[in-house]
Structure formats: structure tokens, C-alpha cells
Amino acid sequence: xxxxxxxxxxxxxxxxxxxxxxxxxxxxxxxxxxxxxxxxxxxxxxxxxxxxxxxxxxxxxxxxxxxxxxxxxxxxxxxxxxxxxxxxxxxxxxxxxxxxxxxxxxxxxxxxxxxxxxxxxxxxxxxxxxxxxxxxxxxxxxxxxxxxxxxxxxxxxxxxxxxxxxxxxxxxxxxxxxxxxxxxxxxxxxxxxxxxxxxxxxxxxxxxxxxxxxxxxxxxxxxxxxxxxxxxxxxxxxxxxxxxxxxxxxxxxxxxxxxxxxxxxxxxxxxxxxxxxxxxxxxxxxxxxxxxxxxxxxxxxxxxxxxxxxxxxxxxxxxxxxxxxxxxxxxxxxxxxxxxxxxxxxxxxxxxxxxxxxxxxxxxxxxxxxxxxxxxxxxxxxxxxxxxxxxxxxxxxxxxxxxxxxxxxxxxxxxxxxxxxxxxxxxxxxxxxxxxxxxxxxxxxxxxxxxxxxxxxxxxxxxxxxxxxxxxxxxxxxxxxxxxxxxxxxxxxxxxxxxxxxxxxxxxxxxxxxxxxxxxxxxxxxxxxxxxxxxxxxxxxxxxxxxxxxxxxxxxxxxxxxxxxxxxxxxxxxxxxxxxxxxxxxxxxxxxxxxxxxxxxxxxxxxxxxxxxxxxxxxxxxxxxxxx
Ligand SMILES: [Zn+2]
Numbered sequence: 039x040x041x042x043x044x045x046x047x048x049x050x051x052x053x054x055x056x057x058x059x060x061x062x063x064x065x066x067x068x069x070x071x072x073x074x075x076x077x078x079x080x081x082x083x084x085x086x087x088x089x090x091x092x093x094x095x096x097x098x099x100x101x102x103x104x105x106x107x108x109x110x111x112x113x114x115x116x117x118x119x120x121x122x123x124x125x126x127x128x129x130x131x132x133x134x135x136x137x138x139x140x141x142x143x144x145x146x147x148x149x150x151x152x153x154x155x156x157x158x159x160x161x162x163x164x165x166x167x168x169x170x171x172x173x174x175x176x177x178x179x180x181x182x183x184x185x186x187x188x189x190x191x192x193x194x195x196x197x198x199x200x201x202x203x204x205x206x207x208x209x210x211x212x213x214x215x216x217x218x219x220x221x222x223x224x225x226x227x228x229x230x231x232x233x234x235x236x237x238x239x240x241x242x243x244x245x246x247x248x249x250x251x252x253x254x255x256x257x258x259x260x261x262x263x264x265x266x267x268x269x270x271x272x273x274x275x276x277x278x279x280x281x282x283x284x285x286x287x288x289x290x291x292x293x294x295x296x297x298x299x300x301x302x303x304x305x306x307x308x309x310x311x312x313x314x315x316x317x318x319x320x321x322x323x324x325x326x327x328x329x330x331x332x333x334x335x336x337x338x339x340x341x342x343x344x345x346x347x348x349x350x351x352x353x354x355x356x357x358x359x360x361x362x363x364x365x366x367x368x369x370x371x372x373x374x375x376x377x378x379x380x381x382x383x384x385x386x387x388x389x390x391x392x393x394x395x396x397x398x399x400x401x402x403x404x405x406x407x408x409x410x411x412x413x414x415x416x417x418x419x420x421x422x423x424x425x426x427x428x429x430x431x432x433x434x435x436x437x438x439x440x441x442x443x444x445x446x447x448x449x450x451x452x453x454x455x456x457x458x459x460x461x462x463x464x465x466x467x468x469x470x471x472x473x474x475x476x477x478x479x480x481x482x483x484x485x486x487x488x489x490x491x492x493x494x495x496x497x498x499x500x501x502x503x504x505x506x507x508x509x510x511x512x513x514x515x516x517x518x519x520x521x522x523x524x525x526x527x528x529x530x531x532x533x534x535x536x537x538x539x540x541x542x543x544x545x546x547x548x549x550x551x552x553x554x555x556x557x558x559x560x561x562x563x564x565x566x567x568x569x570x571x572x573x574x575x576x577x578x579x580x581x582x583x584x585x586x587x588x589x590x591x592x593x594x595x596x597x598x599x600x601x602x603x604x605x606x607x608x609x610x611x612x613x614x615x616x617x618x619x620x621x622x623x624x625x626x627x628x629x630x631x632x633x634x635x636x637x638x639x640x641x642x643x644x645x646x647x648x649x650x651x652x653x654x655x656x657x658x659x660x661x662x663x664x665x666x
Contacts, residue, residue, distance in 0.1 A: 117178060120164040121154050124176040131173045132210040138495045139390055145502040145571045146394045146493045150206045156580035156621045157184060176206040182623060189602035189618040193453045193550040195480035201398035208394050212387040213490060218563050219383040223510050226527035227564045228379055229338040230262045231534040242381055248327055248348050249371040250280055252361050256371060259354040260336060263375045265527045267342035267423040272373045278324060280368040282359060294322035297370055302331035310471035312341030312425035319344045329355030332538060340531035342423050342524060348373060386563060391494045399488040400511060404449035408442030410481030426474030433477050445593035450480045452597055460549055479532060484525040487511040496568050504571035505562025530564050533557045552577050579617025
């Protein structure tokens, strides 16, 4: 029966793609449009038949069951037993009859579970510790550090690193430390987007202010401070002259020692803010006041630069410009950055939330031993902060010659290659500032400690939302060119930029949905965003094994996570999902092996698909437009 159906489907597809026969040509004229419609309908019918044939599994993707705990009596078996004890004690301690709270708590415990299952594949020991009235702590000790590699096609520019000892604790009360609302390390991550009205106006006062003095008259403007590349003493600025730069032409006016007024309006669309600020810096300016870029909205300029930049709204810019036109003397009275995090704490840490605290767990940028930032810094041989265009040019000119950017060694390179054709289709591959931005964000060398995950019932969708607090980690590694703290703030404010630009949000959500969800998660505490906890859990779940046919490209064959993806049926519908994290004993194991070695994460590889089914699947995917 199945053979008969396959023959029928094959004939259907053949008829869909065949050229018209002589008799058809001799018949009434058929327009190209009609021919295509005919093919389209035939293919759509094929899809439906195939979907029906594959049964209900095509409609309801099955969640891959977590690997069964290792046999009792082994150390990993004890971990699963300790995990169950930990779950039971935690529920006894902080459980509630409120169903929404119970759901939230379950989600937090599920997150612990997926990490423990990943670690239980390695030699490990565990214990549950409970002091008096406190929540229990699950302690997992592994014999050495573990390294988690995300699936390349999820395009996450981080790896997960665990210490020899990792601890988990779930609490229903807020953390006791200063981060992120009272510390200095997270202060630059916040800004106008942290709390604003729907049209982007900051609520509860401005996060920064520019006060200028024009012929004795004082003008105070709300502003957003930029992510500074270095420590800046804002007390040095009072008295500095303010100079309007016509059409951003920094050579047209003397700028030495001045604060330059530049405008988004005159910046070419393909130029980064960093390049704009670099021009002013090289012309001798000490700071920049940048007008517009977000219409009436205020947002922080994320590109780290040599000189500080204060962004003001377009309306305030007009006010400032008309005042400067008639003024004989204009100077800075004050440049000020306000800390308005106190109010946010009460909003973000209110009742009903569940915190999962970690120790010994980190997110570390990819290509730790030879990141693009290092290659770019060497290529430019300049002590100045690099701009996005630098990253683009260095990447384009050295990726084929510098072994650090080789496809076998660089995860960032593989992620870019996996997205390159999609980026090309929308004309981005020639946009130096845009591609440079993507490259720069994945090119830094930073290690961030996972402090906690906060879970709560989502308001913007049905389900549980989560936010992850990452903290700069003193890794002892020489940072170049940035600090962990700066990189974190930089990523945060670029994320705001992406979120503000609706079409980029759609683009990134289409190209890298997991990445976009993780970005929302990593910045949830700063901006109040809600990430889908279920999707984040999937990302951190150990993969079960490669699926699908062996890719044609050699570098894809060598990439141990290339085929870590959901299993799809012949029409491209997901029939079985799996986690996205490949755990291994050390980083060296996930550098591309020199053969098509399969990942160690499981033995549930599927047999290669039949070529006809492949062909039909590809045909169907063209119609279904399924994303990764
Ligand atoms: Zn902090």
C-alpha cells in the first residue's frame, strides 16, 4: 500500500515539475502564471497527502523524552535521585496552592532538570543540602569542567561552561545581593528603554541630561548616555564649547576641545554611530551630542567609542539648533547620568516570581582562544576603539587566510556562513555597519556568570516568562578591547535598537528565533522583556543526536552540532524536537573533528532519509517556507 502511495506521489510531483508536452503546447495558450499556479496547487495537494500519510505526528511535534536516568547505583543515577529529592523538598518549602505559582515553580524546576540530565552523562556526584528554613541546595560535582556547545544553526554566540561544582537553589523571595539594581557593574545596562511609555518616553525622569548655557540662558534636555568605551569623568565637561557641525562635516568647523553636535539626519544609512563618533574624535572633539535616531524616542548609542555621546530627541535637537544659530556663546553647564533603578526593583521583583540561583555556571563568548576582536585589533594595529565597519572589513579580508577564522575553528564563522545566503537575499551582506554590528557582538571575548533565572507568569503571551541575570566574571583573562561589563551593556543596548526597529526584530526572529528569545532573556531584568521559558529550556536541554541527511559541505559535516535540529517529516513539519546543547568534557572536543564523528550526546541518530523522500521534502519546504 505504502509503495503504491509513493509511486502515486512521485508521479504527482513529476507532473508538477515536468515541461508541457507537445499536445499541451498545441492547445489553448496557457499563461506562465497559470502554469505556476497549476504546479503550486499540485505541490500543495502533495503536501497535504504526505502530511496525512505521516499521521497525526506531523501536527503535534512530540517532545523528545529526556534520556532515561542512568541505571540506579551509578553516580549519575544518584544525581537523578538527588534531583527528585531536591524537587520534592523545594516544593515542600516554597510550593503554593496557587496554580499559576505552581506552574512557575514547575518551570524553574524543569530548568534544573534539563541541566542535570545533561551533566548526568558524565562522571559526577551530587548531594542535597538544606539549612533550617531555607530552600534546599542541589550540589552537583563533575570530574572537571563541562563545556556546552549550542547548535550552530541556533546562532547563539555563547558556550555554556560549568565549574567542577555547580549548585542550584530555587527561592520564592528576591535575591539579597546588589545586582542588578544597586550595583555599579550593571548600571550601564539600564537606560531609557528600561521603563518607558509605549511611544518610548522615559517614565519617572530622564536617565541622562544635557544642560547647556547659551548667552547666559540655561537649557536642560533629556538625554540617553552612551555605552562608554572607557571611564569618563563627566565633571571635566562644564565650560566646554558646544559646536554645531553642519551636515556632520567635521572638517568644516574647529572641534578641538569642543562638544560636537551631530545629527542622525545627515548620517548615511549605511554608517554606524561608532564611525560617526570616530570622525568627531579624530577631529579633536571631546564629546558628542547626537540629535535623533529614534524620532521622539530616546535610546542609548551602544557602539563603544573613545568619547562620550549623549543622545537627545529630534524635537529637543531642533530647539538646541535654533538656539545655537543665534547664540554667540554656547557651552556645557552639565552632562549628567542619572541612576533610576530603584523604582524598577519594586516592579521587577514583585510577588509571584520564582528565582533559580546558580553557582559555577557561565556563558562564555564563542571562539575564546582566538576571537574576531583579537584578529581585528591586530589587523588595525590601532589603540582606538574599533567601529562596526572595522569588524566587517577585517572579517571579509582575513576570514580565508587567518586560521582563527577558519571554518573548522571559528564557531562565529560557521554561524555567519549558515546565515549568509539569507542575509544576502535581503541585501545585507554588503552593509558594512549592519554585518559589522552582528560580527562585533559575537566577536568579543567575555565570560559572564549566570547569577539567576527569574520565572513568572507571562503577560505578553500564554505561558511562563523568564529573565536571566548575567554578571561580569573576573576571569583573569586579559580583556581586549573591552571589559565583560562593557560588552554586556553594549549587547543590551544593541538589543534595544533591534527591538525598536520592527523589521529587524522580525528578521532576527525569522533567522534566529532561539537567539532572539535568549537576547530577551538576557536583558529581561534591564528592560522588562519577557522571554518564553519553554524555549529557553529547550535551548539548554541536552541534544539527543544528529538528525537528517549528512550535509554536502565538508565544514558542515565536521561541525558536531550542525545536525542538532528538530526532526522533520518529508513535508518539513516537525515530528520530534530535541534540545540544542551538546555537552562535552572540554572545549577541545567540540572543535571540529577531522572526520564526520558524531556528537557524543546520544545514540538516537536516525537513518538517512530515502532520496525520493528528500526530494519531495525539499519541494514541499519551498512551499511551506518552514524556518529552522
Ligand atoms: Zn551588578
